[in-house]
Amino acid sequence: MSNQVKRIAVTGAAGQICYSLLFRIANGDVFGPDQPVALQLLDLPQAQNAVRGVVMELEDCAFPLLRDVTITDDPKTAFRDIDAGFFVGSRPRSKGMERRDLLSANAEIFRVQGQALNEAAKRDAKVIVVGNPANTNAMILAANAPDFPTANVTAMVRLDHNRALTQLAKKAGVKVDEIKKFVVWGNHSPTMFADWTHAEVNGRKLPEIIGDDSWYRETLIPEVARRGTAIIEARGASSAASAANAAIDHMHDWIHGSNGDWVSMAVSSDGSYGIPEGLMAGVPVICKDGSYERVTGVPVDGFAREMLDRTVGELTEEREAVSALL
Ligand SMILES: NC(=O)C1=CN([C@@H]2O[C@H](COP(=O)(O)OP(=O)(O)OC[C@H]3O[C@@H](n4cnc5c(N)ncnc54)[C@H](O)[C@@H]3O)[C@@H](O)[C@H]2O)C=CC1
Numbered sequence: 001m002s003n004q005v006k007r008i009a010v011t012g013a014a015g016q017i018c019y020s021l022l023f024r025i026a027n028g029d030v031f032g033p034d035q036p037v038a039l040q041l042l043d044l045p046q047a048q049n050a051v052r053g054v055v056m057e058l059e060d061c062a063f064p065l066l067r068d069v070t071i072t073d074d075p076k077t078a079f080r081d082i083d084a085g086f087f088v089g090s091r092p093r094s095k096g097m098e099r100r101d102l103l104s105a106n107a108e109i110f111r112v113q114g115q116a117l118n119e120a121a122k123r124d125a126k127v128i129v130v131g132n133p134a135n136t137n138a139m140i141l142a143a144n145a146p147d148f149p150t151a152n153v154t155a156m157v158r159l160d161h162n163r164a165l166t167q168l169a170k171k172a173g174v175k176v177d178e179i180k181k182f183v184v185w186g187n188h189s190p191t192m193f194a195d196w197t198h199a200e201v202n203g204r205k206l207p208e209i210i211g212d213d214s215w216y217r218e219t220l221i222p223e224v225a226r227r228g229t230a231i232i233e234a235r236g237a238s239s240a241a242s243a244a245n246a247a248i249d250h251m252h253d254w255i256h257g258s259n260g261d262w263v264s265m266a267v268s269s270d271g272s273y274g275i276p277e278g279l280m281a282g283v284p285v286i287c288k289d290g291s292y293e294r295v296t297g298v299p300v301d302g303f304a305r306e307m308l309d310r311t312v313g314e315l316t317e318e319r320e321a322v323s324a325l326l
């Protein structure tokens with residue numbers, strides 16, 4: 001990899017996810033241990049002082065790879081010439097809310113930032129949307145950046161993927177990285193579908209190793225879908241370090257590859273798997289040489305079809321709710 005500095009925009013820099021994310025990026029966890037980075041940090045005017053405090057802490061870590069930090073409340077300044085963008089900044093939910101309840105508060109942010117991305121970013125920049133509801137916010141961002149490649153705008157379902165991997169590994173008595181071909185389909189919401197149908201461990205089918213279909217349907221799927229809520233109830237605030245870690249995993253694999261394994265990414269649908277074109281839906285992808293390819297031809301029948309249709313139905317409703325911004 002070249003040693004020219006990579007510019008990375010991060011929005012919501014004063015927030016709790018970024019309090020973990022920024023330090024990991026500066027440490028080289030995204031672009032690698034030989035790649036210098038510059039951070040372009042965006043937050044609201046009233047949060048600028050808090051961002052300055054975070055930057056003091058970044059300085060105090062003396063990260064050898066961190067070459068420059070910009071602090072701004074102007075999206076165009078933040079997205080100027082970026083190689084990658086982490087779109088975290090937006091309101092989190094509190095107890096009793098669903099992520100889709102955030103749509104009215106957060107959708108406008110992504111319309112404005114889409115226009116700035118369109119004007120300022122490099123055309124090959126890689127973008128991940130974390131701010132909820134992440135899938136539909138990513139669709140709004142892409143729709144408002146017509147000259148920026150939609151394929152480079154993605155949303156995060158990797159946290160759900162990682163959550164499921166740990167539960168599956170515990171149940172099967174294997175290591176998380178031994179599980180291959182697992183995927184989370186659809187929306188980052190309670191309708192998401194954690195699909196073990198094709199998952200394998202050393203060439204053996206994971207459903208056969210675990211051998212407990214009711215655990216899969218009645219425990220694994222709902223627990224993964226409700227994990228964000230469980231964390232809010234336990235912590236009094238939504239997940240932060242694990243969300244930052246998932247964003248790092250998503251971007252790291254997109255840049256460096258997924259070693260032939262499936263990872264879950266929400267990308268703009270090409271119409272395959274019965275997902276209407278343009279919806280940002282979690283699908284299995286394989287990352288290689290700095291890009292991702294959808295895994296094609298995965299059989300989706302019976303229970304899996306019902307689950308996929310349910311989450312796609314919800315994404316379709318969310319798209320209708322924000323049609324004025326698209
Ligand atoms: N996709 C996923 O798996 C996950 C998504 N999230 C979502 O990530 C988002 C951020 O979460 P936290 O960091 O915990 O929230 P937080 O409230 O701690 O931080 C949010 C930050 O965004 C800033 N912000 C708000 N509007 C902005 C704008 N227009 N431009 C730039 N910055 C802006 C705020 O000032 C604040 O500093 C929330 O929407 C949360 O629901 C959280 C966990 C997982």
Ligand SMILES: O=C([O-])CC(=O)C(=O)O
Pocket residue numbers: 092093099132159227228229231232238239243
């Ligand atoms: O649940 C939330 O609001 C935060 C989030 O998206 C998650 O932890 O999955």
